[in-house]
Amino acid sequence: MNQKIIYSLFFLFIVQINLSQGTRLLRDPDISLSHITFTYASDVWIVSKTGGLAKRITSTPAIESEPYFSPDGKSIAFTSNRSGRNNAYLVPIEGGTPMQLTWHPSGSKAKGWSPDGKSILISSNRDTAPRAYDRLYTISVKGGLPKLLSTQWGNDGSYSPNGSKIVIDKMDRWDAEWRGYRGGQNTPLIIMNVKTQDEILLPNPNRTTDIKPVWLNKKIYFLSDRDLIANIWSYQPDTKSLEQITKFKGSDIKNISGHHNTLIFERDGYIHTLDTNSGLVNQINIQVIGDFPWAETKWENVTNWGKSASLSPNGKRVIMEARGEIFTVPVEFGDSRNITNSSGKAERRPLWSPNGDKIAWFSDENRKNYQLFISNQDGTKIIDKIDIGESKLGWNPSWSPDGNHIAFVDDDVRLKVVDLRLKTIKTIDVGGINLERGSIQMKWSPDSNWIAYSKTGDNMLRQIYIWSTELNTSRAITDPFADSFSPAWDLNNKQLYFLASTNIALGSGWANTSSIMANETYAAYVVNLDIEDKSPFKPKSDEEEILENKPEKSKKVKKDVPDKKTSSSLKIDFNNISRRTLSLPIPIRNYTYILAGSANTAFLGERIPNSRGLTLHKFDLKKQESKEFTTGAGSTFISANGKNMLLRLNGSWKLVKTSGPNAKGAKSIKPNLQMKLNRADEWEQMFEEAWRYEKDYFYDPNMHGRDWNLVYKRYSPLIPYIKHRADLTYIFDQMNGELSVGHSYVGGGDYPNLERNQVGLLGANFSLENGRYRINRILTSENWNPGLSGPLDAPGLEIKKGYYIVGINNKEL
Numbered sequence: 001m002n003q004k005i006i007y008s009l010f011f012l013f014i015v016q017i018n019l020s021q022g023t024r025l026l027r028d029p030d031i032s033l034s035h036i037t038f039t040y041a042s043d044v045w046i047v048s049k050t051g052g053l054a055k056r057i058t059s060t061p062a063i064e065s066e067p068y069f070s071p072d073g074k075s076i077a078f079t080s081n082r083s084g085r086n087n088a089y090l091v092p093i094e095g096g097t098p099m100q101l102t103w104h105p106s107g108s109k110a111k112g113w114s115p116d117g118k119s120i121l122i123s124s125n126r127d128t129a130p131r132a133y134d135r136l137y138t139i140s141v142k143g144g145l146p147k148l149l150s151t152q153w154g155n156d157g158s159y160s161p162n163g164s165k166i167v168i169d170k171m172d173r174w175d176a177e178w179r180g181y182r183g184g185q186n187t188p189l190i191i192m193n194v195k196t197q198d199e200i201l202l203p204n205p206n207r208t209t210d211i212k213p214v215w216l217n218k219k220i221y222f223l224s225d226r227d228l229i230a231n232i233w234s235y236q237p238d239t240k241s242l243e244q245i246t247k248f249k250g251s252d253i254k255n256i257s258g259h260h261n262t263l264i265f266e267r268d269g270y271i272h273t274l275d276t277n278s279g280l281v282n283q284i285n286i287q288v289i290g291d292f293p294w295a296e297t298k299w300e301n302v303t304n305w306g307k308s309a310s311l312s313p314n315g316k317r318v319i320m321e322a323r324g325e326i327f328t329v330p331v332e333f334g335d336s337r338n339i340t341n342s343s344g345k346a347e348r349r350p351l352w353s354p355n356g357d358k359i360a361w362f363s364d365e366n367r368k369n370y371q372l373f374i375s376n377q378d379g380t381k382i383i384d385k386i387d388i389g390e391s392k393l394g395w396n397p398s399w400s401p402d403g404n405h406i407a408f409v410d411d412d413v414r415l416k417v418v419d420l421r422l423k424t425i426k427t428i429d430v431g432g433i434n435l436e437r438g439s440i441q442m443k444w445s446p447d448s449n450w451i452a453y454s455k456t457g458d459n460m461l462r463q464i465y466i467w468s469t470e471l472n473t474s475r476a477i478t479d480p481f482a483d484s485f486s487p488a489w490d491l492n493n494k495q496l497y498f499l500a501s502t503n504i505a506l507g508s509g510w511a512n513t514s515s516i517m518a519n520e521t522y523a524a525y526v527v528n529l530d531i532e533d534k535s536p537f538k539p540k541s542d543e544e545e546i547l548e549n550k551p552e553k554s555k556k557v558k559k560d561v562p563d564k565k566t567s568s569s570l571k572i573d574f575n576n577i578s579r580r581t582l583s584l585p586i587p588i589r590n591y592t593y594i595l596a597g598s599a600n601t602a603f604l605g606e607r608i609p610n611s612r613g614l615t616l617h618k619f620d621l622k623k624q625e626s627k628e629f630t631t632g633a634g635s636t637f638i639s640a641n642g643k644n645m646l647l648r649l650n651g652s653w654k655l656v657k658t659s660g661p662n663a664k665g666a667k668s669i670k671p672n673l674q675m676k677l678n679r680a681d682e683w684e685q686m687f688e689e690a691w692r693y694e695k696d697y698f699y700d701p702n703m704h705g706r707d708w709n710l711v712y713k714r715y716s717p718l719i720p721y722i723k724h725r726a727d728l729t730y731i732f733d734q735m736n737g738e739l740s741v742g743h744s745y746v747g748g749g750d751y752p753n754l755e756r757n758q759v760g761l762l763g764a765n766f767s768l769e770n771g772r773y774r775i776n777r778i779l780t781s782e783n784w785n786p787g788l789s790g791p792l793d794a795p796g797l798e799i800k801k802g803y804y805i806v807g808i809n810n811k812e813l
Contacts, residue, residue, distance in 0.1 A: 022051070023288040024269030025721040027730070028066050030257040031264040031273065032073030035093065038271060039065055040288050041295070041723035044078050046093055051284040057095050061294050061752030063726050066110050069093075069259065071117040075141070077101075077110040084756025088122050090141060101139050102146065105759040106132070111156050114138060115163040122146060123155050123172070127765075134172045145768050150197060158215040167191050167202075167213040167220050175745070177737030179252070180228050182207045189213050189222060191237060202235050203242055214258045216276060221245070221263055223256055232256060232263065232274065245279065251714060269718050292723040294752045297343075300677040306653075308349050310637045312377075313356040315644035315655065322673045324682070326350045326361050326379070329671045331655050336672045339379025344681030346689060347373075349394065354401045354640050358383065362394050367688050369696075370394060372406065372418060386418060389425050392696045395438050401640065402448040405469075409440045411696055415453060415467075428467045429474050432456030445489050447570045452487035452496060464498050466572065477527060477577050484525075488596040490621070491642050493570045495536065496527045497584075497594050497602050522591040524604055526621070528580040531573040536621050537582055584619060586626040597658040598642035605633060613650065616663070630656075630663035680720075683728050687719050690732055694739065704739050711738050725749045762805075763790035772804040773813060 029038040037046045040054070042063045047054040058064050062082035069076060073093070080089050080098070086107040089098040102108035106126040113120055120139055124146070125132035136154035137146035149157075153170040160166065173185045188204035204210055206226070210233075213222045224233045230252035232245040246253065254266040263274040271284045302322040309320035318329040324346040329336045339359070340347045348370070350361040357377055362370040365385075369392040374384040388394060391410035398407045406418045413431030418424070431440055433456050443452045449469050454462040461483040467474040477496075478484040484500040504520040528535065590607045592614060597603055600621040605614040613632040619625070634648030638658065645656040647663065654666035695708050715735050722728050732746045763779040775792075778801060782788040792799045807813055 022270065022283075022285040023054075023721060025718055025723075025727055025730075026269060026271050026286060026288070027266055028255050029264045029266055029271045030068050030076075031259045031262055032069040033259065034073060035069070036264065036271065036284065036286070037067040037069060037076055037093075038266075038286075039067060039078075041290070041292050042726045043290075044076060044091070045288060046076070047286050051286050053287045053289065055095075056290055057091060057093070058098065059290075062754055063724075063751075068110060068112050068120075068257070070113055070141075071115060077113065077120045079109045082754065084754055088120060088139065090120070099143070101141075101143055103759055105761065108137075108146070111136070112158055115159050115161060117141075121149075121157055121159070136166075136168065145766060145773075149194070150192060152192075152197075152199075156212065158213045158220075160215050161217065163194070165191055165193055167215055167222075169211055169213055173209075173211075175737065175742070176211075177733040178740060178742070179737050180225065180740045181209055183742075186210070189220070189235075191220075200237070203240075212256045214256055214263065216258050216260070216263070219276070221256065221258065221276075223253055225252070230254070232265070245276075246274070246281065268714075269721065294725070295679050295723040297676065297678045297680070300675055301673065302675055302677075303671050303673045306671055306673060307635070309635060309646055309648075309653070310351055311639040311644055311646045311655075312352045313354060313640045315639050318646060318653070318669060318671070319350045319352055319359060320671070320673075321348055321350055321361075323675060323677070324348070324685070325673075325675050326359070327671070327673050328359075328378070329669060329673070331667065331669055336674070337378065338673070338675055339375065341676065343676070343678035344685050346685060349397055351397050351399055351406075352377070352640075353399055354403050358403075360397065360399065360406060362388075362397070364685070364689060369692070372397075374420070384420070384423075386420075386423055388416070388418070390414075391416060391425075392692070396441055398442045398444055398451075400444045400448040401446055404448070405444075407442040407444065407451055409437055409442065411437060413437045413440070415440065415442060415451075417451070417469075426472070428472070429453070429455065429465065432458070432462075433460075441486065443487050443489060445570050446491055446493055449570060450572065452489065452498075454485040454487065454498075461504070464496075466496075466574075475574050477574070478581070479578065483522075486591075486593045488594050488602060489570075490526075490596050490600065490602070492599040492621075494529060494533050495621070496529060497596065498525055498527070499523070499591050499594055499604075500525055520590070521588045523588045524584040524586060524591060524594055524602075524619070526582055526584055527577060528582070529573070529577075530571045531575065531580065535580075535582060537585065537624060584626070585624050586617070586619060593636075595636060595638050596642060597638055597645070601642070601658065603629060603636070603638070603645070603658075605636065613648075616647075618658075618661070627661060629661075630666075680722070683722050683725075684719050686728065687716065687731065691716075691735065694736070698739065704741060706738050706740075711735060725751050760791075762792050764792050766805070770804075772806060775799070775801055775803050775805065777801060 027039045034049055035046050036049055043059055044057040044064050044067045045054040046057055060082050062080050064078055064080045067076045067078040075090055075092055077090050079086050086109050088101045088108050088110040090101055091098040104126045106124055108122045108124040111121045111123050122137050122139055123134045125134050133153050134155045136149040136157050139146040154168050155172040156169040157166045168190050170187050171185050186207040186209050189202040189210050191200040208224050208226045210222055210224045213220055220235045221232055223230045231248055234243045234245055251268050256265040261276045265272055272281055274281050305322040306320045309318055311318055316331055320327055325338050326340045326347045327336055327338055346364045348362045350359055358374055359377055360374050363373045364370050372386040372388055375382050393411050394408035396409055404420055408416050410416055413434055413436050414427045415429045417426050417428055436456055440453055451467045454464055456462050457480050462485045463476045463480055464478040464484045464487050465474045465476050482500045482502050483504040484498055486499045488497045499522040501520055501522045591604050592607050593605045595603045602619045604617045608615055613634050615631045616629040616633045617626045618629040632650040637646040643658055645658050647654045647656055653669040655669055656663045656666045691712055715731050718731055729746055729749055736744055736746055764775050765777040766773045767776050778792050779790045781790040781793045
C-alpha cells in the first residue's frame with residue numbers, strides 16, 4: 001500500500017512538472033503589446049503576453065497557420081485551407097467568424113501587415129508561368145484586388161517601421177526543414193525600396209539558410225544557420241553590421257516574429273520571448289485546453305484501406321490488412337472480424353496456413369522490429385511469436401504447402417525461410433538490389449521441397465532461381481541475358497511458368513531519354529522440370545487405332561495386387577534445363593505477372609496503355625490456347641488448391657472460380673472493415689516506425705553524422721501533444737530534416753476532409769477603378785489547344801479592354 005502511494009505521488013509530481021512547463025507543439029507565434037497568438041492543433045489561439053490559459057480563436061478541421069497581429073493588436077491575419085486551398089483571413093482578437101480576403105484558385109498566404117495597419121502582406125504564385133513561383137502582394141483589410149508589390153520572387157517579408165522599405169525572403173523552399181542545407185534555394189535576404197524597387201542584398205557568403213525576416217526599429221532580425229543551428233541574427237542597414245543574438249545548441253529556432261522591442265519564437269515546441277534591449281530570453285508557460293474531435297478515439301470504417309488480401313484455402317473467407325489491422329472477411333455469410341484490434345501496433349502482410357487452421361502476419365508489437373505472429377484462424381489465440389533475427393521487416397511471406405515453413409524477403413533483401421517447428425531462420429539467398437525487397441516473390445513448389453524466385457544480376461536483369469530444401473542450394477534456370485521473373489508452379493507437378501523479356505534493355509534506364517518511346521514486352525514460358533517428361537507442345541497427329549482380339553477374362557482368376565501409388569513429390573533435372581524451356585503459344589505482350597490456377601492452367605496479367613487495370617488471360621496447357629478472362633483487374637490472388645481466385649475488379653473485390661472460361665458471374669465480396677481507431681496510439685506508433693525506418697534503411701550507417709538516438713530523444717516528447725495530423729507531419733519533417741539529405745520527402749496522411757470551393761477565372765486582368773472592376777487585358781484563346789481557352793474571348797461576346805464588369809448572374813458587384 002505504501003509503495004502504491006509513493007508511485008501515485010511520484011506520478012502526480014511528474015504531471016505537475018509537465019503542467020508547469022506548459023503545452024508543447026505551439027507554433028507560428030506572434031506578439032502584440034498585450035497578447036501572444038500562435039497555432040496549436042492547426043487552430044489559432046490567443047493568450048496573455050505573460051502566458052496562462054489560452055483562448056481558442058478558430059475551431060475547424062482545416063490547417064490554420066501564420067497568425068499575425070495588426071499593428072494596433074486588435075485583429076489577427078492568418079492563413080487557412082478551410083476553402084480547400086490556402087487563403088488569407090482576418091479575425092478580431094475577441095474571435096468570431098473570420099473574413100476571407102483572398103479567393104484566387106492559386107492560393108495565398110498571410111505574411112504580415114503594412115505599418116499603417118490598412119493592408120495585409122500576402123504571398124501568392126498567381127499569374128506566374130511557366131513554373132509557378134511566389135510573389136508578394138498587399139490586400140486591403142476591406143478586401144478587393146491585391147496589389148503586386150514587386151515582380152521579383154517573394155515568399156516572405158517585413159516592412160521597415162515607416163513602410164518605405166521591405167526586407168524580403170525570395171524563396172519558398174520545398175524542404176524547409178533540411179538542416180545545414182547549402183544548395184541553390186538559399187538566396188540572400190534583400191532590402192527593397194518600395195517605390196524605386198532598388199534592392200540591397202544582406203550578407204550571405206556561404207549560402208546559409210537565412211529566413212523569417214522581422215524589421216524592428218533600426219534592425220532586421222532573422223533566422224540563420226551560419227553555425228549549423230538556426231539562431232537569431234541581426235543586421236543593421238545603417239552600419240551594415242551583422243550580429244549573432246542567440247547561441248542555442250541542438251534544436252533550431254523556428255518561426256520568429258516580433259513587436260516593438262520584443263521578439264517571439266518557437267523552439268522545442270515551446271514559445272519564448274527575447275528582449276532586444278537586454279537580450280533576456282524567457283520561456284512562456286502556456287496552457288492549451290480544448291476539444292479536438294479530429295484527434296479523438298472513434299470507430300472508423302477502413303474498408304477503402306484494404307490491401308494484402310488473400311483467400312483461405314477453401315475460399316470461404318478473405319484475409320486482408322487495413323490501416324495496420326488484420327481482418328477476415330466472409331465471402332458470403334457472416335461478419336468481418338478485426339482479429340488484432342491494436343491502433344498502437346502495425347500488423348502487416350497476413351496469410352492463411354495451407355489447411356486454413358492458422359493465420360500469420362508481421363507485427364511491430366515490441367517497437368524494436370517486426371516479429372512473425374501465428375494465431376488460430378479466428379485470431380482469438382496467439383500461438384507463437386517468432387523473432388525474425390537480424391531482419392527488421394518481412395515482405396511477401398509465403399507458407400509452404402505442408403505448413404512447416406514460411407518464406408519471406410527482409411529489409412536487406414535477404415531471402416529467409418522460417419522453420420515453424422524448430423523456430424529457426426535461415427538465409428537462402430540475397431537479392432541483387434534493394435529495390436527488390438518488395439517485388440521478389442518466393443513461390444513454394446506443391447510438394448514443399450523447392451522455392452522458385454527471381455533475382456537481379458549484375459547486369460540489372462533478373463533470373464529465375466530454384467532453391468532445394470534438401471540440399472540448401474539454389475540454381476539459376478534462365479538465361480542471364482533475358483529479364484525473367486514471376487515464377488509459378490503448375491499444380492500438375494511437372495511444369496514451372498515464368499515471364500521473360502529480351503528487349504527490356506531498351507527501356508531500362510530511367511534517365512536515358514532514348515527509352516521514352518520503348519515498348520518492352522514479355523513472353524510467357526514453361527519449363528519441363530523432369531527430363532523424362534515429354535513436351536506439352538508435342539505435335540498432334542490423328543492415327544488409326546489398332547484393335548486387338550483379347551481373350552475373355554476369367555471370372556475366377558483374381559490376384560492380390562497392391563494399388564499403385566503415384567508419388568506427390570516433384571522431380572527436377574537441372575541438366576540441360578534450358579533446352580526444356582518452351583515459349584507458350586500465345587502473343588508476346590506487356591505481361592506483368594503469371595499465376596498458376598488448377599492443374600494445367602495459368603493466368604497472365606497484361607498491361608494495356610490507357611486502360612484501367614490489367615487484362616487477365618487464362619491459358620490452358622492441354623488445349624494450348626489462351627482466352628481473355630476479364631478486364632480491369634487489380635490485385636489478384638489464387639487459393640492454394642488453384643480453384644478460387646480473389647480479384648479486385650474495377651475497384652470491387654470479387655470471388656471467381658478458376659475453372660470457368662471467364663470472370664462473368666463472379667461473386668461480389670463486400671468487406672465491412674470497422675476498427676476502433678485510437679489516433680494517439682496510432683500517431684505514436686507511426687513516429688516510432690518512421691524513426692526506425694530511417695535508422696534501418698538509410699544508406700549511410702553513420703546517419704550523416706547524426707546521433708539518431710539523440711534525435712529520438714529530441715522529438716519523441718512532442719508526440720503526446722499531437723492533436724491534428726498536421727502536427728505529426730511537422731514532427732516527421734523536422735526529424736527527416738536532421739539527416740540533411742535531398743530527395744527525402746514527407747507527405748500524405750489521413751487529414752480531416754475539407755470541402756473544396758470551386759473558383760473560376762475569366763481570363764482577364766482587372767484594376768479597381770471608380771468603384772468597379774475595369775478590364776485591362778483580355779487573354780486571347782488558343783482554340784487549337786483545348787486546355788487554353790479565354791472565356792471573355794469567345795466568339796460573339798465582343799467584350800473589349802476598358803469595359804467594366806458591373807455584375808455577375810444579375811448580381812451587382
